[in-house]
Amino acid sequence: MFDPVTFGQNIYLLIGLLVFLAIVIFVIIVAWTGINIGVWRAQKKNAEQQDLRRKFLPDGRPLPPTGRGVCTACCRACEKVYHLPTGERLCPMCFERLESKACAENESS
Numbered sequence: 001m002f003d004p005v006t007f008g009q010n011i012y013l014l015i016g017l018l019v020f021l022a023i024v025i026f027v028i029i030v031a032w033t034g035i036n037i038g039v040w041r042a043q044k045k046n047a048e049q050q051d052l053r054r055k056f057l058p059d060g061r062p063l064p065p066t067g068r069g070v071c072t073a074c075c076r077a078c079e080k081v082y083h084l085p086t087g088e089r090l091c092p093m094c095f096e097r098l099e100s101k102a103c104a105e106n107e108s109s
Contacts, residue, residue: 057099 056062069081071091078091090098 054063064082064084066080066082068077068079069083069089070077071081071094072088073090073094076091081089081091082095083089
């Protein structure tokens, strides 16, 4: 037989279950979005720091522009050659030697 009280309780339980599932799904979506935003911000900050390291020397001076070419000091072809304002083109190894020599001269004076 049909019992209206039991039917009402079952409907009430099913509606409550649907509301609970909707809330759980909403919380999962909010948590997932929050995690993605946190990861995105961390990746953005890391990329900005790498970009600064790539464009500036440790003492804060900007690095000269780069391009492909031949180093005037060691005569090797390189993917990355620094184009100095003097017209010289130095590979990263020769540029490091030049910078370390300039740092040593600055420290001694």
